[in-house]
Amino acid sequence: MAYVFPGTQGIGEIGEQLELDLTPEEVSEYHAYLSALTPAFHLIEQLPDETPPVKYPRTPGYRPEGSENQHNGWVVKSTIKGAAKGKLKGKTLAIKDSVNVAGVPMSNGASILDGHVPDFDATVVTRILDAGGEILGKASCEYLCFAGNSVTGVNGPVQNPRAPGRSAGGSSTGSAALVAAGDVDMSIGADQAGSIRMPASFCGIVGLKPTFGLVPYTGVAGIEYTFDHVGPMARTVADCALLLEIIAGEDGIDGRQRNVEVQPYTKALGRGVKGLKIGVVKEGFGRPETEQGVDNVVRTEIKRLKSLGATVEEVSIPWHNIGSALWLPIGIEGSYHNIVRGHGVGYGGIGAYSLTYMKAFESWPAHAAELAAPIKAVLLSGRVLERHGGRLYAKAQNLRRRLRNEYDAWLQKFDVLVMPTTPMTATRYPA
Known part of the structure; x- marks a missing residue:
C-alpha cells in the first residue's frame, strides 16, 4: 500500500506501544517534526525500482504431472x-x-x-x-x-x-x-x-x-x-x-x-591425490546417530586415497561437536527476525531486495495456521530467545569465530578435512 503518515492520534498510539511516555505536547511536536519526512518517502515510492535486467525470454511454465x-x-x-x-x-x-x-x-x-x-x-x-x-x-x-x-x-x-x-x-x-x-x-x-x-x-x-x-x-x-x-x-x-x-x-x-x-x-x-594431506576428523565418526556402515564406507575410501599416494592422519577438533549448538540461536532467532521483523528478506546489506517477494510475504500472519511445523517451531522458540535480549544469538556469533579458528588451524597443516557428510543413509519419511 502507499505510504501514509499517521495523524497525531496514531503517533500517540505508537508512542504508547514503544513505552515512550510522551505528553500530548510532545506527541504534537513529534508529529510536526516527522511529517516533514513524508515528501522524501513519497519521492522514493514514485521512482522506478532498480532491479537487475532480465536478458533471456521465458514463459511462466506449467506444473508437470x-x-x-x-x-x-x-x-x-x-x-x-x-x-x-x-x-x-x-x-x-x-x-x-x-x-x-x-x-x-x-x-x-x-x-x-x-x-x-x-x-x-x-x-x-x-x-x-x-x-x-x-x-x-x-x-x-x-x-x-x-x-x-x-x-x-x-x-x-x-x-x-x-x-x-x-x-x-x-x-x-x-x-x-x-x-x-x-x-x-x-x-x-x-x-x-x-x-x-x-x-x-x-x-x-x-x-x-x-x-x-x-x-x-x-x-x-x-x-x-x-x-x-x-x-x-x-x-x-x-x-x-x-x-x-x-x-x-x-x-x-x-x-x-x-x-x-x-x-x-x-x-x-x-x-x-599423490601428496595430498588428509586430516580425518575424529568427531565426525562414531556419533550417537551414526550407522556403522556409513563410517565403514568412508574409512574404506580414505584407505583407498592413501593407497593412491595421499598422506592420512586422524585429527581431533573438540569444538566440532559444539557447532550444532552454536547454530541453534543463530538459525532460530535470526530466522524469527527474518520472518517477523524482516519481511521475509531481513536487513543486512543484501543489495537487491525483491519487492515482489516482500509483498507476497506480508500476508503470512493471516495464514499462520498453515505454516509447516518447523516454521511454527522457529516462531515459538524465536520469540522465547528474543525475550532474552538477543544475548544467546550474539554470544553464539562470537563463539563461532573460535569454531572457525579450530578448523582453520588444522587446514594450515592439511589440504582437506574428511568425515561423513551425513552419519546415516537416506532416512524413511517421518510420520
Whole structure:
C-alpha cells in the first residue's frame, strides 16, 4: 500500500506501544517534526525500482504431472535457453524454488507464497544463461527451506530416486532428486544448515556448499544473512567444478562478498591425490546417530586415497561437536527476525531486495495456521530467545569465530578435512 503518515492520534498510539511516555505536547511536536519526512518517502515510492535486467525470454511454465514428474522434484517446468555458446552449452539445469527466475512462479516451498512471480533473475541464473546453460524449470524445496526430510514442501513429498520410499534430504530436495534421476545434468541449491550437502548425500550426487560469499546470494530467498550460501549440485565432481566456475565471483550487489578470490576450478581435475594431506576428523565418526556402515564406507575410501599416494592422519577438533549448538540461536532467532521483523528478506546489506517477494510475504500472519511445523517451531522458540535480549544469538556469533579458528588451524597443516557428510543413509519419511 502507499505510504501514509499517521495523524497525531496514531503517533500517540505508537508512542504508547514503544513505552515512550510522551505528553500530548510532545506527541504534537513529534508529529510536526516527522511529517516533514513524508515528501522524501513519497519521492522514493514514485521512482522506478532498480532491479537487475532480465536478458533471456521465458514463459511462466506449467506444473508437470505423472510420468513427467515421477519423483515430484519439479515445481514448475519452463525451458529457458541461454547464450548460443559458452562453457555450459549442452548442459541442462534445475533451479531451486527459493531462487529468483523472472516470470516463473516461485513459492519457496510455501503455501503462503502461492502466486508470487519474481521480476528479476538471481545472479546465478543470469550467469548460467550467459554461459550457455539451458534451464528446464524450478525444483521442489522444503517449506521456506526450513527442513531436511523432503516432506514439508507445499507440493508434497519428494521421492529419493536411488532409494524409493526414503527421503531425498532437504531443503534442496528437488535439486538433488532431479540430478540423481538424470532429469537434468546440474542444479542450483542453497544451504544454511546442510541444505545442499544432506540431499546430495542422501541421493548419491555431488553437492558443494561454497565458502561464504564466494557465490553471490543476490536474488535468493534467505534464512539468516550470516550463513546463507548458494552452490552447485551435479552427478560428477567435474560438473560441480564447472558450475562453480560459472557462478562464483563478486557481482557488485551482494553485501556478503568482500575480496572474493575465484579460481579455474576445472583445471584442478585429473591431478590425482599423490601428496595430498588428509586430516580425518575424529568427531565426525562414531556419533550417537551414526550407522556403522556409513563410517565403514568412508574409512574404506580414505584407505583407498592413501593407497593412491595421499598422506592420512586422524585429527581431533573438540569444538566440532559444539557447532550444532552454536547454530541453534543463530538459525532460530535470526530466522524469527527474518520472518517477523524482516519481511521475509531481513536487513543486512543484501543489495537487491525483491519487492515482489516482500509483498507476497506480508500476508503470512493471516495464514499462520498453515505454516509447516518447523516454521511454527522457529516462531515459538524465536520469540522465547528474543525475550532474552538477543544475548544467546550474539554470544553464539562470537563463539563461532573460535569454531572457525579450530578448523582453520588444522587446514594450515592439511589440504582437506574428511568425515561423513551425513552419519546415516537416506532416512524413511517421518510420520
